[in-house]
Amino acid sequence: MKDAHDVAVQVRRLGDPRPALALGTAAWVVATIVVLLAGDRWAATLPVCVAGIVVGLLGSALFLAQRRAARRGRRGAQVGLS
Structure with missing residues (x-):
């Protein structure tokens, strides 16, 4: 059985849009x-x-802008981007 930390790391890795944006x-x-x-x-x-x-390129720019806003703690930013 996997422990909760391993599952969280795997979910975070699979939910990362950067590889899909780069490959596409x-x-x-x-x-x-x-x-x-x-x-x-x-x-x-x-x-x-x-x-x-x-x-x-527009998708990458949008992702980077949302991630920057989330890291700064802006109100309109998406949640869960790190």
């Missing part, structure tokens, strides 16, 4: 490079790839 944004960067190397054949998908990168 990196995947869109790779997709953009592939589209650029493919030439005219996949040129219509380039705006979708760029939008994926922009959304990933």
Whole structure:
């Protein structure tokens, strides 16, 4: 049986959005490079790839802003971000 501290650490690790944001944004960067190397054949998908990168960067910025607000103890900050 796992003790409560081990479970809390595992839940905190699995609930961390940073790896998902980083992997998702990196995947869109790779997709953009592939589209650029493919030439005219996949040129219509380039705006979708760029939008994926922009959304990933905006999500990262939002997470960082909320975490900073939570650490400062601001009233409107989300709870549980450390």
